[in-house]
Structures are given as C-alpha cells and as structure tokens.
Amino acid sequence: MAFTADLHLHSRYAYACSKHLTLANMVAWAKLKGIDLLSSADFTHPAWLAELEENLRPAGDGDYEFDGMRFVLGTELSCVYKQEGRSRRVHLLVFAPDFDTVRGIREMLTGLNSKLNGDGRPTVVASARDLTARLLDIDPACMVIPAHIWTPWYGMLGSKSGFDALDECFGDMAPQIHAVETGLSSDPEMNWRVPALAGKTIVSFSDAHSLPNMGRELTVFQGDAGYRDLAAGLKGNRVEQTIEFFPEEGKYHLSGHRKCGISQTPDETGQTGTRCPKCGRPLTLGVLHRVRELSGDERPFDGGERRPYARLAPLIELLAHTLGRGRATKSVSLAYHRICRELGGEVRVLTQAGFDDLERVGGEALAIAVTKVRAGQVQIVPGFDGQYGTVRPAD
Ligand SMILES: [Zn+2]
Ligand SMILES: [Zn+2]
Structure with a gap:
C-alpha cells in the first residue's frame, strides 16, 4: 500500500492565493491529479476553520474525509524573530491530530499576539525552536516540517536565514524534526550532498497558491492515507518516492538580480562576487549557491536513506x-x-x-x-x- 500526499497547500484565506481555493474545488483537482491525501491548510484562520469543522468528517485516528478525499489538519506558520542579533524568518509546516489540538494551537498563538483573522499563513513572533516546543506541549502528536528550506527569505537554510544547520535553528528540538520540505528549486540529489540534513526524511509538496498548481510536487508514502502512516513515514523515512519539478524550474535556483536580467551559476558568482555586475546591488543568492556552500566533500548519505524520485514537467x-x-x-x-x-x-x-x-x-x-x-x-x-x-x- 502507498499513498500520494500534497501537504503544503493554502486556502483562499491565505495572502496571494486564488479565491477559487475552496474545499470542493481542491478535492475536485486532487482527484483530477491523482492525489490521495491533502492538508486542510490554514487551520488557524477563523472563517476557514469554521468551513473545515463543518465539512470534514472524522474518519478515525487523526484522519478526516470530505467528498471521498482524505485530509489531515495542517497549516503553514511564519516565524519572525531575532536570534543572535539577526532577524530570522522561517516558514514551518505544522500538523495536528484533531480539532481540539487545533483550538489549543490557536489559543497559544493568540497568546503570542498573532493575528489569525488576516493571512491564512499567520506570522508568529516566536523562534522556530520555541514554537516547536509549544506545539509539542499542546499535543506530542503534533508534527513540524521546515518548509521550502532553501528559499532565500523564508527557508531554514536559505541565503538570508542565517542558519547553516538544522541544529542552529531548532536547538534541543532538532531531534523532534524528522523531515524537511525541499521546495521547488531543489531536488533530493542536491539535498543528499548536505551533511546538515543527514538522517532527515526528504519530502516535496506543491505550496500551490492556485488549483492547477496543486500536486506539482508530491510525496508518495508507504501505508494508508492518514495521520498515523504519515507520522510513521516522516519518522522512519518510509517514503516510496518524491515527485519533483526540475529544480531549475523553481524561481530561486540560480543566483541573480531580476531587474538587471542577471543570473549566475555558483562558479560565476565565485568569480565576480555576490553583487550584481550591472548595478552593484547584492544578488539574491539562489538555492544552488547555498547547497554548494553547505555541501561536504563526501556524500554523507548512505544508500539506505536515499529514496527514488521522479522529475516531471x-x-x-x-x-x-x-x-x-x-x-x-x-x-x-x-x-x-x-x-x-x-x-x-x-x-x-x-x-x-x-x-x-x-x-x-x-x-x-x-x-x-x-x-x-x-x-x-x-x-x-x-x-x-x-x-x-x-x-x-x-x-
Ligand atoms: Zn512558505
Ligand atoms: Zn542589478
């Protein structure tokens, strides 16, 4: 048994997301794509949460169902904080086993002064480490996955994050982080080169802001579509395969300055420096550059930890x-x-x-x-x- 999951999604209540992202439309598109398990997305937003509670039918142990589609309760949170004198922004995917836990999470976030009725992907003034500790305190069955870890501004290992390793970001909570989401601009091959990620399960999801983009990246897990086998899959790397973009198609693959039409490979940046050769502004350092910076000389992963992947357009x-x-x-x-x-x-x-x-x-x-x-x-x-x-x- 295996199931295909897209667990980084958004509703129409998240900023810059399509107004067509309703439950019914998301399910129709998931069926068209051939996806078995979806994240509810945006569960901290009051209007969306009301829709979820009204429509998702409990289907046992952390699982929900709507119109024949399986769901787990998940959302994305944006941690914005200071650490060692530097401002940090890290996006996290968060999963909860039931609506009671979701209510507990909303209370905790309200206590941190998060505004939950604006963006479906709310900003939280807390470190990724502290937020993880608080979530596990509410319910140890909660799960946290750093989202699109290489994107320059909001990825845990992105060029602006100030973190070079999972431990630097999560501290004593690092062992509670079992998986990382690679994002569109990187593929497993690139991630295997990075010692800081050794032993972590690599997953890919769509981060779709519109219906057609659902499922553009996916992870196929072993077991039955639901919370229990998802948790086991993340913990034990029980991934059958990931389905990926060509990483070059992602919008932060190379380094560059869009306004000047400048794009550079890591070797080119190595020769000319990290400023735009046309206007002198700092380049946005891309995913390939960061992966190169954080790669060891030796491939740290052994064969057992690698999972097959497909690259698709x-x-x-x-x-x-x-x-x-x-x-x-x-x-x-x-x-x-x-x-x-x-x-x-x-x-x-x-x-x-x-x-x-x-x-x-x-x-x-x-x-x-x-x-x-x-x-x-x-x-x-x-x-x-x-x-x-x-x-x-x-x-
Ligand atoms: Zn994000
Ligand atoms: Zn420029």
Missing part, C-alpha cells in the same frame, strides 16, 4: 507546448481535463501511462513530449531571483 505546460497555445487557454484546459480523466490522473499520465495510451488520448506530440521529459531530455532556462525557470522537451 506539469502536464499543462507540456500541452501548452505541444498545442502551441497559452497555458491559460480553453483548448489547453479542455485537453488537460480530458486526458487526466481518461488516463487516471495527471500523476499517472506523467509517470506511468504507456506511449500508446498517451498517443491515443493526447496525440503523438504529447506522447513524445512526456517520454522525453521522463528521460530527462529537456531544454532548460533556470529560474533566479523570483523568476520561474522554463523546462520544455528537447527538440
């Missing part, structure tokens, strides 16, 4: 490419829905569907495109300084 992008239309056009959307429905979901289409099925349902050009992406035959323009990269099948 979103089906909507492949269709836009093969049909020669924009991603948001009606023809791309119609083709997307039809192909997903006929071939058992986007994840299956991208990872498993045979050439003949792809050709029959999506046409020869799509079948070739999917096959090329699976084989890594792609043309890449890497992302930098907040600008997404592009990945397309090689000509």
Whole structure:
C-alpha cells in the first residue's frame, strides 16, 4: 500500500492565493491529479476553520474525509524573530491530530499576539525552536516540517536565514524534526550532498497558491492515507518516492538580480562576487549557491536513506507546448481535463501511462513530449531571483 500526499497547500484565506481555493474545488483537482491525501491548510484562520469543522468528517485516528478525499489538519506558520542579533524568518509546516489540538494551537498563538483573522499563513513572533516546543506541549502528536528550506527569505537554510544547520535553528528540538520540505528549486540529489540534513526524511509538496498548481510536487508514502502512516513515514523515512519539478524550474535556483536580467551559476558568482555586475546591488543568492556552500566533500548519505524520485514537467505546460497555445487557454484546459480523466490522473499520465495510451488520448506530440521529459531530455532556462525557470522537451 502507498499513498500520494500534497501537504503544503493554502486556502483562499491565505495572502496571494486564488479565491477559487475552496474545499470542493481542491478535492475536485486532487482527484483530477491523482492525489490521495491533502492538508486542510490554514487551520488557524477563523472563517476557514469554521468551513473545515463543518465539512470534514472524522474518519478515525487523526484522519478526516470530505467528498471521498482524505485530509489531515495542517497549516503553514511564519516565524519572525531575532536570534543572535539577526532577524530570522522561517516558514514551518505544522500538523495536528484533531480539532481540539487545533483550538489549543490557536489559543497559544493568540497568546503570542498573532493575528489569525488576516493571512491564512499567520506570522508568529516566536523562534522556530520555541514554537516547536509549544506545539509539542499542546499535543506530542503534533508534527513540524521546515518548509521550502532553501528559499532565500523564508527557508531554514536559505541565503538570508542565517542558519547553516538544522541544529542552529531548532536547538534541543532538532531531534523532534524528522523531515524537511525541499521546495521547488531543489531536488533530493542536491539535498543528499548536505551533511546538515543527514538522517532527515526528504519530502516535496506543491505550496500551490492556485488549483492547477496543486500536486506539482508530491510525496508518495508507504501505508494508508492518514495521520498515523504519515507520522510513521516522516519518522522512519518510509517514503516510496518524491515527485519533483526540475529544480531549475523553481524561481530561486540560480543566483541573480531580476531587474538587471542577471543570473549566475555558483562558479560565476565565485568569480565576480555576490553583487550584481550591472548595478552593484547584492544578488539574491539562489538555492544552488547555498547547497554548494553547505555541501561536504563526501556524500554523507548512505544508500539506505536515499529514496527514488521522479522529475516531471506539469502536464499543462507540456500541452501548452505541444498545442502551441497559452497555458491559460480553453483548448489547453479542455485537453488537460480530458486526458487526466481518461488516463487516471495527471500523476499517472506523467509517470506511468504507456506511449500508446498517451498517443491515443493526447496525440503523438504529447506522447513524445512526456517520454522525453521522463528521460530527462529537456531544454532548460533556470529560474533566479523570483523568476520561474522554463523546462520544455528537447527538440
Ligand atoms: Zn512558505
Ligand atoms: Zn542589478
């Protein structure tokens, strides 16, 4: 048994997120994609929490269900604080086993003066270490996963975080952190090089701010879709595989300065320094740069800890490419829905569907495109300084 999970999601109550992110729409898209377990997202927001309590049906031991889809209660919190004279911003994914615990968490956050009725991803003035201790105090079954750990501003190991290791961020709570979310701009291969992450389970989720982006990264766990096997999976690295973006497609892969159109590899930055060669402003140092900085000479992970992963390009992008239309056009959307429905979901289409099925349902050009992406035959323009990269099948 295995289940495919997307556990970094947002509702329409989180800033910069689509107003279409309702429970019903999220479930419909999860089914279209082929996802088995979703995070409720944003459980500290009063209006969203009321919707969750009204609609999610308890399905035993930390599990909830709505319209045939399994849920766990989860949210993202943004810790903003000072440590050793430096300001720190770290995003955490937090999971709770039931609504009572969620209420306890809301009380604790209110006590810390967090504003819970604005952003669905509230700011908390507490260190990542203290917040983790408080959460586990409320219920030891709570789980904390540092989110998109490499992004420059809000990632635990990002270039602006001031942390070079999990221990520096979590202190005595570090052993309670079993997993890290890699984010779009890095893949497991990059994370395996970093000694500071040895022994931690590597997970990937979408951080979708709109429905089509759900499931753009996913983790497949062993067991049954629910809280218990999720906890066991995070603790014991019971990950079957992660499904990843090409890391170059993420918006902080390389270093650079977007306004000046400057992007640099770590080697180029090593030669010219960390300021923009055009305007002299500091470059936004990307994920590849940070991974290089924190990598040991030797690969620290042994084979047992590594899990397989697939690198995919979103089906909507492949269709836009093969049909020669924009991603948001009606023809791309119609083709997307039809192909997903006929071939058992986007994840299956991208990872498993045979050439003949792809050709029959999506046409020869799509079948070739999917096959090329699976084989890594792609043309890449890497992302930098907040600008997404592009990945397309090689000509
Ligand atoms: Zn975040
Ligand atoms: Zn510049």
